Amino acid sequence: MKKHWRIETQAIQEGFTPKDGDPRILPIYQSTTYKFSSAEHVAKLFDLEVGGHFYTRLSNPTAEGFEVKIAAMEGGVAAMATSSGQAASTIAVMNICRAGQHVVAASTLYGGTYSLFANTFPKMGIEVTFVDPEADEATICAAFRPETRCLFGETIGNPGLNILDFEKFSRIAKKMQVPLIIDNTFPTPYLCRPFEHGADIVVHSATKYIDGHATSVGGVIVDSGNFDWGCGKYPEMTEPDESYHGLKYLETFGKLAYIVKARVQLMRDIGPCPAPMNAFLFNLGLETLPLRMQRHSENALAMAKYLEKHEAVSWVNYPGLESHKSYERAKKYLPKGASGVLTFGIKGGAAAGKKFMESCQLVALVVHVGDARSCVLHPASTTHRQLSEEQQIASGVSPDLIRLSVGIEHIDDLIEDVNQALLASQK
Template sequence: MKESWKIETQAIQGGYSPEATQPRILPIIQSTTFKYDSAEHVAKLFDLDAADHMYSRISNPTTAGFEGKIALMEGGVAALATSAGQAASTLAILNICRSGQHVVAASTLYGGTYSLFANTLPKMGIEVTFIDPNASAEQIKAAFRAETRALFAETIGNPGLNILDFEKFAAVAKAKQVPLIIDNTFATPFLCRPLEHGANIVVHSATKYIDGHATSVGGVIVDGGNFDWSNGRFPELTEPDPSYHGLRYVEKFGPLAYIVKARVQLMRDLGTCPAPMNSFLFNLGLETLPLRMERHSENALKLARFLAQHPKVSWVNYPGLENHPSYQLAKRYLPKGCSGVLTFGIKGGVESGAKFMENCRLVALVVHVGDARSCTLHPASTTHRQLTEQQQSASGVTPDLIRISVGIEHIDDIIADVDQALLNS
């Protein structure tokens, strides 16, 4: 029944179904461990023959409620919450890649993800080739190797704000027999559901729009349950796991194989679990996600149109504008709105950009996006500063670029603040 609910209803009622006399609201189960009546029950937990909670590093009732809701909203079979969005991206890759293997990724990624792929994964022996998401399917295929195990991209590039051509990327992934992993942080499942467009795995930084109020750091992986892991390229999921007495994940768990392995193997060993309190806040954030994303998108479009006419602005980048290169893709994949982040070029470059951010009064200078409150940042000197100029350019970052995460305040107040800050810069 819940699968047929509209996403607005899923956001409120999904993931947790209280019985009579139980709390109506998903409770915070702030406990590391759980009590059992028999040694046999515990043995079944450790053999993965029972699905109950055994330890909060691996699963927790509050976290399970959040996981169930986000999986429902994305249209997946199950989800795994993590301690950060970076942990979600890392585990999503490590779950199917080992030393000597390879990933193909769009170059227009969040700076932290780009650094993870360019610097940290190679230290583990996993190489990543970055490709222009606007490249042809044949050009993208040319980046693949025999040892390639995944294709990774973002629904809305951060901070380039390019919209992914899902049809092209899904076709490439299918032809190469690897999963398409999509970071859906900026779009959220309310604006776009990647699994409906050919993706196999979805990751989020729950820190952003899912939380929505800048209170908690976390992430989540959603498994679409729609990839054939038995195609001969993923022995991790089909061959015996010696840490579970030779268990074979695909054989035992079918469409849940990927997400179960991520939980009981990687989360068990790496311990990147969220605190129950954070899971509670993420679940609470999901309840208002549809309402907030409508307002974020509406406000961002109005601010983008204002900036496009401003004398102190040289260019504006927002997928909802008719002249944006991704406008047609946005109409196709994000018909309800293009989220709340926009970028623009300020005349005067870096110096004027610094003055603009310092002159804002309502729009705060913070290292964050996806908050109910409007905020701004200069990516070249902050989130992407570890990248070379060439890497920044490939990510869509230029020296004059200002990013604004448009909040849900009244648009007149946002525009007035941005206007005075520009005029005084």
Template sequence: MANNLNFNKGTICVQGGYNPKSGEARILPIYQSTTYKYDDPDEVAALFDLKAEGHMYSRISNPTVAAFEEKINGLEGGVGALSLASGQSAVALSILNVCKNGDHIVAASTLYGGTFSLFSTTLKRFGISVTFVNPDSSEKEIFNCCNDNTRAIFGETIGNPGLNILDFEKFSKVAKKTGVPFIVDNTLATPYLCNPLKHGANIVIHSTTKYIDGHATSLGGIIVDGGNFDWKNGKYPDFTEPDLSYHGIKYAETFQNAAYIVKARVQLLRDLGPCTSPFNAFLLNLGAETLHLRMERHSYNALKLGEFLEKHEKVNWVNYPLLESHDSYLLAKKYLPKGASGILTFGVKGGIEAGKQFIRNLKLATLVVHLGDARTTVIHPASTTHRQLNEEEQLSSGVTSDLIRISVGIEDIEDIIKDFDEALKKLD
């Protein structure tokens, strides 16, 4: 496929990333090989010196993985992408690529529980501190949380499970004033519904395990480099000073606007090793081929289910960004014009015990620790995905004790609504 950027997103989903030559396999092959054959030692030496493109070892790069990376990079509009073993590894490496012992980040408080724990506990052991801010805080309040050692600002396009919509304009202004990259987790929105790079972000990450796969088959994560940050601004010596492990190469000088993604690959992926397997990359790429179709259906079904639940006598409240009652409705209209994805939350009258009974009553929707599947699923975050957080931290993340999160699938919406209606009517 020619230059991906010349095509609309639906076409990139189907055909982006893989460009077979005459006589080659039309469908992306699984290159299930750890290593690659060369004829000349100098060719391999050039690879190790980062002077030539090619694959030397599948921990660092692989043809199947590379095709998937290029597809997602094309969808996000970046200069390069790095596929990883999970969404958590994508979050971790996105930060470790710019932070070291003694550095600091500012992050929205309404983060996925695993990311919150990574930032508040694990990164602290690496000497990286974090300040969590209410995303509704003013630009001045967020800016005042930044210090001389702040090295990144982090947020999620759609908070999980609070479902607040990130104010890109506000956060990107703070990042620019501070002189640090703005990193955005775009998992719930996907590159079909939102492109953070167009709204001031510098780095975009995804848990490809979710909607990009779409079928609950494969773990994966990805980092996309926007190529729009100045790594020579004096705050990032690892990008401007010689890397002795590569004979003194200087990333910002040698790789220019792709310095971030190259460094993440050849330093962190090389040394820590959370690579995507070729088979998983094949399945993730296959899932991405229908991303545009599925996200339209997920978004449509979620809105219709939300509208139904808002009127149900057994429901206290409903939370979905494109409901006019939602606090982020105007931001959703601004940043998510094609739809607000397939996640909604609500509270059942009767509290936590009624919520548990409701889940037991469901027939079509199932209880799983996952989201973004083609099938409708539910979970109770306070007792599962966010149970490691204390009550104050849960509330800061948008999690209440009665909250039920629904990942609305692509089944017939009439069947989904019927299942929820019958489950609610069975409550005392």
């Protein structure tokens, strides 16, 4: 019987336990529907009186295997997979926030998340106030309103690479009686488990390190089960849901209330469900996640140290460097490594940066991070181009910033390629 498995073992063994004669590996249940012999049983499924699968938009055995595994690895009580990381962030907020209510978020967010919060949520009547995560506690608290429903941040900002002060943000969230929602995409649960530092809900873009091979788009929400939904601010958790004959989520499902509500309300009505094939690949990716995150972190640190000494580089930003402003937090919250993404500036600015990217031969110019293969990008003209220059700066994106996602190739080959491209950029 399993007892307190370590995360490396959870990555292999959690989520699916075959019986005699079953497949050893979690199967791909490529089916939209499931057969029953009792109409009464189907009715109980629809009334949430029993658990089980009846339509893949709501749940699927392959997705469930992935959800159980990632929940265990994060130390949560339950998880819900989605069709993308954007869908995970959207549902995580909408599950507890409606028109007329408010969110406080760190300004140093991934550009797609920033755009969701700055442009789309307001159109839905949900207002968002962005705060500098380095601001003092009183300043951040001043952004809260009576109608604020959550505090949102990233473990490692993308692409600013600032590390969140979990202690401060958790303290603020508890003081304001709102859940702290953390995007843990860059560290993954192998490098950091936000629940251990006061977070209440975690979201991932599974497209990145969880998949790890650039094959599948998806996301996931994980709930710690620790937040007190009965504090008086969240009637949607405590009052009857007439679409389920007056069921009360907190009363009926206890610590599972948040994920159950997200699934049976928002996934039911909006439908951003993961494809079974993608869920299978995410589960497979988790099996090697600890090994890959070790190599990503080792390679990125070695590359950052190399770039710090390169004559063509004006600055390097990586939390694992002693020169980084978040270095002490990296030691505290990410003792196993600071993940595989770094940023740097090239002497010569944007023009030299463009030439550098086009001169790389091994490192690929792609709109992606978290792949086993190394890749490079200029965020200001790509992932963050929808933002104004002021918004880009607030998100940690300067015009000369180059983002390098260091893969798991041999570090000497990577350094040789980066060096020749840097030399070419200066001609």
